[in-house]
Amino acid sequence: MGFVIATVNMKGGVGKTTLTINLATCLANNHGKRVLVVDLDAQISATLSLMPPHEFAKVRREKRTLGQLIYKEIKPNSKSKVTIQDVIKPYTCNVEGLDLLPGDIDLYDEYLVSEMLHKKALNEGGRTFSQVWNRFEELLIRSILDPILDDYDFIVLDCAPGYNLLTRSGIVASDFYLLPARPEPLSLVGIQLLERRISKLRESHDSEQILNLRLLGIVFILSGSPLMGRYYKQVMQRVTQDFSAAQLFENRIPMDVNVAKAFDSFMPVVLANPGTAGAKAFMKLTEEFLQKVDNFPPSQPA
Numbered sequence: 001m002g003f004v005i006a007t008v009n010m011k012g013g014v015g016k017t018t019l020t021i022n023l024a025t026c027l028a029n030n031h032g033k034r035v036l037v038v039d040l041d042a043q044i045s046a047t048l049s050l051m052p053p054h055e056f057a058k059v060r061r062e063k064r065t066l067g068q069l070i071y072k073e074i075k076p077n078s079k080s081k082v083t084i085q086d087v088i089k090p091y092t093c094n095v096e097g098l099d100l101l102p103g104d105i106d107l108y109d110e111y112l113v114s115e116m117l118h119k120k121a122l123n124e125g126g127r128t129f130s131q132v133w134n135r136f137e138e139l140l141i142r143s144i145l146d147p148i149l150d151d152y153d154f155i156v157l158d159c160a161p162g163y164n165l166l167t168r169s170g171i172v173a174s175d176f177y178l179l180p181a182r183p184e185p186l187s188l189v190g191i192q193l194l195e196r197r198i199s200k201l202r203e204s205h206d207s208e209q210i211l212n213l214r215l216l217g218i219v220f221i222l223s224g225s226p227l228m229g230r231y232y233k234q235v236m237q238r239v240t241q242d243f244s245a246a247q248l249f250e251n252r253i254p255m256d257v258n259v260a261k262a263f264d265s266f267m268p269v270v271l272a273n274p275g276t277a278g279a280k281a282f283m284k285l286t287e288e289f290l291q292k293v294d295n296f297p298p299s300q301p302a
């Protein structure tokens with residue numbers, strides 16, 4: 001069975017999506033891995049980075065997005081027959097082994113979820129609303145992915161910023177999480193906040209899966225400004241005090257306008273412009289990623 005990996009940071013604009021799509025593409029294209037990208041963010045950046053808008057419009061019209069799969073979990077009695085296999089788009093960007101589970105601008109309705117769980121808590125008795133909620137959160141993404149878990153070496157979840165239901169459910173369903181961050185003091189505070197939230201998740205979700213969740217590493221996405229040079233060194237000194245070497249990726253991603261421009265060609269920079277500094281950095285990072293996954297001690301049985 002492969003690994004589920006969540007790309008998370010409560011901050012937006014730190015490079016989560018860019019890391020997700022380039023890592024996933026390199027794993028498939030350069031290493032022959034079977035990879036699925038799951039877009040858990042209603043801003044659908046990962047989806048639109050991997051498929052042209054007209055194609056997305058079509059899958060949305062046909063209700064072949066993650067939105068439909070979530071709807072089925074929220075309304076188990078719905079008549080929808082759509083399966084995850086119907087929704088997954090293979091050969092993304094013409095790369096063998098690179099699949100996409102397209103996201104949606106409407107992923108779920110908080111009100112519907114609360115109503116459904118409230119009824120469930122009343123019907124089941126014995127369990128409090130928060131226990132019912134936690135159980136739902138624990139199973140939502142895991143149940144959606146369950147039928148295809150064995151089909152992939154890696155399933156990478158592109159999480160939304162903040163800390164919404166899908167981010168939490170995605171983290172709980174994962175074996176590892178990847179943390180892209182900027183080398184700035186506020187970003188470091190953000191890392192610690194996320195770590196604290198994840199330990200809370202471990203307390204509230206007493207499942208075997210979350211006991212196995214581990215930080216694969218923090219990936220620094222550098223700032224492009226040369227003025228940041230000295231300051232950057234100071235911040236990185238703090239980083240090495242606060243985190244162990246095993247928690248950090250040695251490879252860092254430079255700012256490179258080609259990374260952002262690749263969006264216009266509906267494919268990641270590692271395909272659109274593989275000779276550029278940004279693309280090369282993602283390729284080296286992918287090698288380090290594979291080494292880290294290989295070298296991780298097996299998770300402890302619960």
Ligand SMILES: Nc1ncnc2c1ncn2[C@@H]1O[C@H](COP(=O)(O)OP(=O)(O)O)[C@@H](O)[C@H]1O
Pocket residue numbers: 011012013014015016017018019045161221253254255256257258259260261278
């Ligand atoms: N290494 C990089 N070089 C240049 N631009 C980048 C780089 N990484 C990300 N960006 C750009 O920064 C913006 C935010 O990145 P994104 O991956 O969408 O962040 P997030 O998913 O955390 O919100 C995007 O416009 C993206 O193209």
Ligand SMILES: [Mg+2]
Pocket residue numbers: 016017018041045046158159160
């Ligand atoms: Mg994003």
